[in-house]
Amino acid sequence: MSKFLFRSGVLFFMALFVAAGAFLLHPELSEAAQSPPYGCQGWYGRHDPPRDGCWHGYFYDGYNLYGADVIPGGLSVANGDKAGFISRIEGYLYGADPHLKTAAQFIILTMLGNNAGVAKSVSPAQQADWESRINNSAISLVVHDVTFTCNIANSFYQGPPDDPGMDDIAAGYSDTPDCGVLNTMIDFYYTPPAGGAAQLVYRIRVACGNPLGQLPGLPQPQPTIEGCGLMNLVPNSPPEVNATFQIVATITFSGGPNPPVIGSNYMTVNGVGVPFSPPVVSGAYASGYTLTFTSGNLSEATPGQYTVAWGAQINELGMKDCGGVTDAGAKFNVLTHPFLKVDGGDVNAGSGFAATDVAGNVTQPCPAPTSNSYAGITSWNNGAPSYTGAGTQYGVFVLNLIHNFASNLGSPNPSSLSFANTSNVNLPAGLFGGYFGKPPCVDYWDTKQPVANMNALPGSNLNVNSLNSSGDYYHSGNLTIVGGGNVKDKVRATVYVNGDVTIKNDITYASAASGWASVGDISSFRLVVHGRIFIDKSVQNLDGVYVAIPNAGYQTAGDNYGNPNAGTIVTCSNGSSTYDPNTPAGVNGIQSQCGSLLTVYGSLIANHIFLLRTGGTASSNTPAEYIRYSPEEWLAPPSGGKVDTSYQAITGLPPVL
Amino acid sequence: MVVGGSPRRFSLSRFSLRTKLIAGAVVLVLIVAGVLLWAYGIFGKPSTASTSTAAEKANTNKQVSTAVNGTVQNPDYAAATKAIDSELKATSDSKQQATLYSQKAAIAAQQGNYQEVINDYTQASKLDDAQAGTMAVPLAKAYEQVGDKQQALVYYKKAYAYYSSQKDNYSGKQYFVNLTQAKIQELGQ
Numbered sequence: 001m002s003k004f005l006f007r008s009g010v011l012f013f014m015a016l017f018v019a020a021g022a023f024l025l026h027p028e029l030s031e032a033a034q035s036p037p038y039g040c041q042g043w044y045g046r047h048d049p050p051r052d053g054c055w056h057g058y059f060y061d062g063y064n065l066y067g068a069d070v071i072p073g074g075l076s077v078a079n080g081d082k083a084g085f086i087s088r089i090e091g092y093l094y095g096a097d098p099h100l101k102t103a104a105q106f107i108i109l110t111m112l113g114n115n116a117g118v119a120k121s122v123s124p125a126q127q128a129d130w131e132s133r134i135n136n137s138a139i140s141l142v143v144h145d146v147t148f149t150c151n152i153a154n155s156f157y158q159g160p161p162d163d164p165g166m167d168d169i170a171a172g173y174s175d176t177p178d179c180g181v182l183n184t185m186i187d188f189y190y191t192p193p194a195g196g197a198a199q200l201v202y203r204i205r206v207a208c209g210n211p212l213g214q215l216p217g218l219p220q221p222q223p224t225i226e227g228c229g230l231m232n233l234v235p236n237s238p239p240e241v242n243a244t245f246q247i248v249a250t251i252t253f254s255g256g257p258n259p260p261v262i263g264s265n266y267m268t269v270n271g272v273g274v275p276f277s278p279p280v281v282s283g284a285y286a287s288g289y290t291l292t293f294t295s296g297n298l299s300e301a302t303p304g305q306y307t308v309a310w311g312a313q314i315n316e317l318g319m320k321d322c323g324g325v326t327d328a329g330a331k332f333n334v335l336t337h338p339f340l341k342v343d344g345g346d347v348n349a350g351s352g353f354a355a356t357d358v359a360g361n362v363t364q365p366c367p368a369p370t371s372n373s374y375a376g377i378t379s380w381n382n383g384a385p386s387y388t389g390a391g392t393q394y395g396v397f398v399l400n401l402i403h404n405f406a407s408n409l410g411s412p413n414p415s416s417l418s419f420a421n422t423s424n425v426n427l428p429a430g431l432f433g434g435y436f437g438k439p440p441c442v443d444y445w446d447t448k449q450p451v452a453n454m455n456a457l458p459g460s461n462l463n464v465n466s467l468n469s470s471g472d473y474y475h476s477g478n479l480t481i482v483g484g485g486n487v488k489d490k491v492r493a494t495v496y497v498n499g500d501v502t503i504k505n506d507i508t509y510a511s512a513a514s515g516w517a518s519v520g521d522i523s524s525f526r527l528v529v530h531g532r533i534f535i536d537k538s539v540q541n542l543d544g545v546y547v548a549i550p551n552a553g554y555q556t557a558g559d560n561y562g563n564p565n566a567g568t569i570v571t572c573s574n575g576s577s578t579y580d581p582n583t584p585a586g587v588n589g590i591q592s593q594c595g596s597l598l599t600v601y602g603s604l605i606a607n608h609i610f611l612l613r614t615g616g617t618a619s620s621n622t623p624a625e626y627i628r629y630s631p632e633e634w635l636a637p638p639s640g641g642k643v644d645t646s647y648q649a650i651t652g653l654p655p656v657l
Numbered sequence: 658m659v660v661g662g663s664p665r666r667f668s669l670s671r672f673s674l675r676t677k678l679i680a681g682a683v684v685l686v687l688i689v690a691g692v693l694l695w696a697y698g699i700f701g702k703p704s705t706a707s708t709s710t711a712a713e714k715a716n717t718n719k720q721v722s723t724a725v726n727g728t729v730q731n732p733d734y735a736a737a738t739k740a741i742d743s744e745l746k747a748t749s750d751s752k753q754q755a756t757l758y759s760q761k762a763a764i765a766a767q768q769g770n771y772q773e774v775i776n777d778y779t780q781a782s783k784l785d786d787a788q789a790g791t792m793a794v795p796l797a798k799a800y801e802q803v804g805d806k807q808q809a810l811v812y813y814k815k816a817y818a819y820y821s822s823q824k825d826n827y828s829g830k831q832y833f834v835n836l837t838q839a840k841i842q843e844l845g846q
Contacts, residue, residue, distance in 0.1 A: 068826060074831070074832030145767070146766075176829070177787075177788060177790065178828070182774075182795035189730045197730060197731065199729055207828070207832040208828045210828065
């Protein structure tokens with residue numbers, strides 16, 4: 001019993017002693033006691049707690065406790081002498097001494113941040129990378145006297161004579177008496193591009209050439225941003241509203257890591273982010289890189305100017321922003337594609353005129369058919385397969401080329417009723433024929449009856465509703481058509497004006513909308529002007545035929561949008577002032593004032609027709625000007641002419657020209 | 658009603674001396690264990706105040722280490738020096754004081770204040786001459802910098818004597834021997 005008590009007491013005492021000891025140990029101390037006491041763990045990627053990472057070679061992991069300095073006799077370079085440092089190390093790398101060669105390999109590879117286990121060789125690319133990192137302006141090479149902490153990670157050479165058969169640099173810890181006092185170091189400091197204190201990233205103790213400390217090595221140098229490249233659109237033209245397009249933009253840079261590392265990036269249009277593919281790096285380290293941003297498919301519903309901005313973080317550099325409000329090269333316009341549509345009639349470009357002098361006397365009869373390089377049509381057509389947009393339901397007769405203006409509109413062949421369509425046909429390119437050789441002649445002025453036989457208009461303002469009887473009317477001087485009245489039923493009038501005419505209100509036939517009771521009730525209105533016809537921006541509907549006769553010499557008169565020549569019809573004007581599309585004010589006026597559709601039930605005939613309406617767009621197949629050659633024009637002969645009453649029916653038959 | 662013998666009474670006289678000693682030891686151990694548990698409960702857990710002090714201490718140590726070891730460029734030398742001076746006032750341990758003077762010398766050297774280097778290392782050597790050999794080269798350099806070639810020569814000779822007597826695998830021996838030899842020759846002429 002007493003032995004049992006004695007043994008139990010001893011055991012209990014031991015248990016209590018152990019328990020008390022455990023409580024006496026601070027938890028942190030307990031954990032620390034499990035860690036290696038020295039600095040080799042983590043040294044260039046080493047993590048080997050049972051061995052604590054020390055005394056093992058960097059390349060081959062060989063184990064040996066003792067060795068020599070990494071560079072016998074030390075490594076001395078002048079403060080700031082990067083070239084001298086590179087030269088010394090590369091001299092060792094290509095020298096005959098295996099010890100120094102190994103030292104150079106170790107220093108280069110660890111400066112590049114490689115962990116243990118890397119191949120024992122330095123490739124040309126690694127050497128170039130190493131040089132570029134040292135020569136990076138963000139790296140400072142400082143030779144100075146500082147201390148180093150005892151027992152930090154150190155390195156030593158494993159090889160002859162201490163370690164025969166080995167050729168490596170091993171991890172050690174620095175227990176030399178020189179720790180804690182001033183030693184000369186070759187220190188590499190890195191100044192982050194974002195600013196802040198320059199950090200020590202690599203250290204070599206001059207006395208022994210040993211790299212010291214668990215340092216990360218030299219970071220890859222930052223690239224030099226050469227600039228923001230151009231912003232382009234695909235397809236390369238101002239996009240139409242609601243049309244699909246892509247934005248391609250670039251940033252160019254050189255140097256830096258190879259390959260470069262692209263961080264966060266963005267692309268915006270008018271400050272709003274748009275979808276885009278991850279920017280793609282192209283080019284080469286030696287010649288510089290291009291970082292290309294490509295947006296997804298975009299479309300804009302509103303015409304106007306848009307601003308693109310894009311940017312990326314390249315390696316550790318801050319965000320490089322491109323484009324924006326101050327960069328004219330980062331803007332693009334989204335446009336409407338206003339177009340002319342014609343129904344029920346043909347379109348002719350290149351006809352000659354029987355022209356007059358200023359007084360209205362015919363001095364230039366209808367010319368003989370000739371070529372005319374100015375007589376073309378160009379507009380906006382949507383192309384295959386529908387060929388909707390600009391065009392006419394019937395034929396197109398043009399002395400020069402027909403561009404994006406379809407004949408036989410509604411058919412799948414936009415050149416089928418083009419005259420001619422034997423050449424200049426390339427549908428994908430928008431060429432729908434042309435080069436017709438025999439144009440008709442416009443001789444309305446030449447064939448009018450003598451002025452003395454016509455009714456004189458009472459003044460310079462005319463309300464067509466005041467025309468109470470059929471016949472020809474004449475006015476000399478400028479005329480303004482105002483009042484908005486309708487042409488009365490049965491009134492078939494032709495108004496000749498020797499001067500300019502400004503149309504400020506709609507001109508419509510009284511019963512056109514509701515329908516005619518009989519052919520005899522149909523109205524007719526013709527306006528034949530020796531001068532210019534300005535159709536005010538507020539006008540939306542015109543019924544009748546509108547003719548502008550030029551002066552003699554019209555073939556070489558050229559265009560003048562600000563002050564049009566005689567023989568011009570302007571489809572959008574501000575009273576008698578036109579909008580000049582060659583001036584910013586004129587463009588603004590056209591964009592802001594000419595958006596309403598002009599529908600003409602009849603014809604427009606002129607030497608020049610300035611089609612300035614901007615409403616609608618090709619992609620939505622809504623025209624800006626819509627000319628509809630309506631049946632009234634041939635059912636109701638002008639100026640009181642009679643329809644042949646023997647007609648029992650009138651219809652259109654092919655060829656519909 | 659009582660069955661059997663008389664009721665038992667507690668009496669120490671019934672136990673042998675050895676049993677009494679064992680029991681006493683057990684009681685003593687239990688008391689000691691209780692005291693230890695109490696002490697750990699009171700002092701073992703770091704209070705908020707002591708955590709703060711520890712954090713401040715760690716920060717101060719980091720400032721000093723950064724300045725002395727040059728782990729950043731242009732560290733806060735003034736703050737580090739102030740912290741070292743504060744430590745110097747707080748300790749009476751001569752070895753620790755020697756270390757602190759060495760640290761002051763390192764900061765002075767980086768700032769180009771070589772007279773301060775001389776003063777601090779001299780003071781450190783007086784307090785603890787264990788590192789006198791390794792301090793010889795920095796002292797010699799400092800004397801060179803202040804123009805005292807004679808003292809520089811003295812310390813280069815001390816350094817040569819120290820390093821040349823070390824084993825061949827002493828880290829940097831060859832460099833220091835070569836350096837001091839060259840300097841002795843240069844300054845001795």
